[in-house]
Amino acid sequence: MPTWLQKILSSSLGKKYITAITGLLLVLFLVAHLAGNLTIYADKDGSAFNSYAHLIESNPLLPLAEAGLLVLFLAHIGLAVRVTIENRRARRSRYAVANDKGKKTTSSATMIWTGLIVLGFLILHIWNFRIGKELAGESGDLYTLVKSELRQGWTPWAYVVGMGALGFHLWHALRSAFQTLGAAHPYLDEAWEKLRWLAVVLALGFASFPLYFLFYT
Amino acid sequence: MSESMHITLNVWRQKNAQEEGRLEAHACDVSPDMSFLEVLDVLNDKLVSEGKEAIAFEHDCREGICGSCSLVLNGQAHGPHKNTTTCQLHMRSFKSGDNITVEPFRAAAFPVLKDLVVDRSAFDRIQQSGGYVSVNTGSAPAANAVLVPKDDADSAMDAAQCIGCGACVAACPNASAMLFVSAKIAHLGLLPQGQPERKKRALAMVSAMDREGFGNCSNHFECGAACPKGISVANIARLNRDWLGAVLTEREERKDQGD
Numbered sequence: 001m002p003t004w005l006q007k008i009l010s011s012s013l014g015k016k017y018i019t020a021i022t023g024l025l026l027v028l029f030l031v032a033h034l035a036g037n038l039t040i041y042a043d044k045d046g047s048a049f050n051s052y053a054h055l056i057e058s059n060p061l062l063p064l065a066e067a068g069l070l071v072l073f074l075a076h077i078g079l080a081v082r083v084t085i086e087n088r089r090a091r092r093s094r095y096a097v098a099n100d101k102g103k104k105t106t107s108s109a110t111m112i113w114t115g116l117i118v119l120g121f122l123i124l125h126i127w128n129f130r131i132g133k134e135l136a137g138e139s140g141d142l143y144t145l146v147k148s149e150l151r152q153g154w155t156p157w158a159y160v161v162g163m164g165a166l167g168f169h170l171w172h173a174l175r176s177a178f179q180t181l182g183a184a185h186p187y188l189d190e191a192w193e194k195l196r197w198l199a200v201v202l203a204l205g206f207a208s209f210p211l212y213f214l215f216y217t
Numbered sequence: 218m219s220e221s222m223h224i225t226l227n228v229w230r231q232k233n234a235q236e237e238g239r240l241e242a243h244a245c246d247v248s249p250d251m252s253f254l255e256v257l258d259v260l261n262d263k264l265v266s267e268g269k270e271a272i273a274f275e276h277d278c279r280e281g282i283c284g285s286c287s288l289v290l291n292g293q294a295h296g297p298h299k300n301t302t303t304c305q306l307h308m309r310s311f312k313s314g315d316n317i318t319v320e321p322f323r324a325a326a327f328p329v330l331k332d333l334v335v336d337r338s339a340f341d342r343i344q345q346s347g348g349y350v351s352v353n354t355g356s357a358p359a360a361n362a363v364l365v366p367k368d369d370a371d372s373a374m375d376a377a378q379c380i381g382c383g384a385c386v387a388a389c390p391n392a393s394a395m396l397f398v399s400a401k402i403a404h405l406g407l408l409p410q411g412q413p414e415r416k417k418r419a420l421a422m423v424s425a426m427d428r429e430g431f432g433n434c435s436n437h438f439e440c441g442a443a444c445p446k447g448i449s450v451a452n453i454a455r456l457n458r459d460w461l462g463a464v465l466t467e468r469e470e471r472k473d474q475g476d
């Protein structure tokens with residue numbers, strides 16, 4: 001490992017830098033993923049979604065992109081969990097009166113819990129579609145698979161809960177990450193305050209799919 | 218004198234660093250014009266006259282400039298007000314009948330020594346690791362020989378207001394010292410006199426901070442709200458920038474030195 005990377009990983013600031021960069025790259029992935037999924041709404045028979053899915057699956061670089069995503073998730077989760085454990089250790093004895101000065105939010109105080117719920121969601125999601133797709137083989141088209149999975153038992157509700165947690169996670173994350181990266185300035189801060197609404201857009205956008213399949217198809 | 222108030226103090230008592238502490242209730246009649254520390258003085262007089270041990274707490278200037286006083290009142294570092302140290306907090310900020318829980322700053326890096334006194338020498342060690350500038354001594358330099366842009370001077374002065382009290386650590390859910398360190402980085406790093414050691418300072422102070430066992434910054438921003446000197450969390454973003462720049466360019470510097 002080069003010394004600069006070692007230095008970054010052994011420092012509190014470095015760990016936060018990488019948590020923030022990996023987190024923001026994951027947000028970019030989510031934006032692209034949501035945009036692609038919106039083809040679900042293009043027609044009733046799912047042909048738009050299926051041809052979009054085919055476009056992605058036929059790209060020879062797909063395994064590389066999947067590996068990249070896996071690395072981003074593992075780095076983000078590993079560092080975030082480590083940072084959280086260190087933070088708990090830094091305050092071993094609790095105050096008898098729990099109080100604050102009104103700056104921390106539900107969203108900022110629950111990052112590890114919303115993160116872990118998102119992780120649970122991810123495992124279910126990959127089971128449903130990445131592994132489910134392999135099991136279905138060439139025969140089934142993806143739209144039919146998505147439709148049947150997202151109408152099955154508690155699955156759609158688990159998706160809605162997962163996306164609610166994602167919304168809370170990103171509401172703080174989108175504000176926090178730029179401060180971590182040092183990009184603070186009165187003008188920039190105004191922009192970040194607006195950008196954090198992307199958290200709401202992503203959460204509602206993704207949560208709309210299970211609700212759509214459950215109630216409108 | 219204005220009417221007296223009846224309050225109950227639940228004070229943290231702890232014999233020493235090893236033993237467990239507990240809260241101890243004391244009923245007090247106080248004047249609304251008393252400062253919070255004066256209430257503790259009066260209570261201590263009473264305890265001593267009863268042959269009991271006085272409550273240990275730290276104080277020095279009692280005018281909000283030395284950073285000695287600490288205390289967490291009802292879960293808030295330095296009490297409920299903005300930009301106010303405990304020594305400058307007056308009892309008129311409370312109501313008669315109030316219960317006030319008085320605790321020491323809590324952080325693994327600030328161990329409790331006795332009652333309300335914590336060991337804040339971790340801040341001294343961080344400061345010694347790089348919170349200084351080197352200057353030539355001798356005859357005084359000509360005034361204005363070094364030009365400082367007004368905006369930079371203002372921001373440096375704002376950061377220089379930090380009195381090192383540690384309320385940022387006490388208020389942070391992670392007991393992080395980022396606001397303190399960032400104030401020193403901004404105070405010195407914004408001025409021309411601080412440039413030669415700027416990179417070394419950022420690296421050394423962050424390493425020293427990590428060694429002391431403070432938490433990481435999660436950007437809750439509780440520190441800035443609790444700071445009695447109103448130090449801005451924008452300094453933390455500056456620290457983050459300065460530190461990354463120093464890490465990424467440090468090797469080149471060493472090469473220049475033939476290392």
Ligand code: HEM
Pocket residue numbers: 016019020022023024026027030076077080081083084111112114115116118119169170172173174176177178180181434435436
């Ligand atoms: C799509 C998934 C995810 C995205 C887009 C995402 C994004 C982000 C971003 C942008 C940050 C801000 C970094 C900063 O504070 O500077 C963050 C923080 C955090 N993430 Fe995630 N995250 C995701 C999943 C997860 C998962 C699965 C975990 C599981 C443990 C997790 C745990 C955390 C924690 C604990 C923090 C706060 C770290 C701190 O206290 O400073 N995240 N996330």
Ligand code: FES
Pocket residue numbers: 275276277278279280281282283284285286302303304305
């Ligand atoms: S006693 Fe000096 S700041 Fe409070």
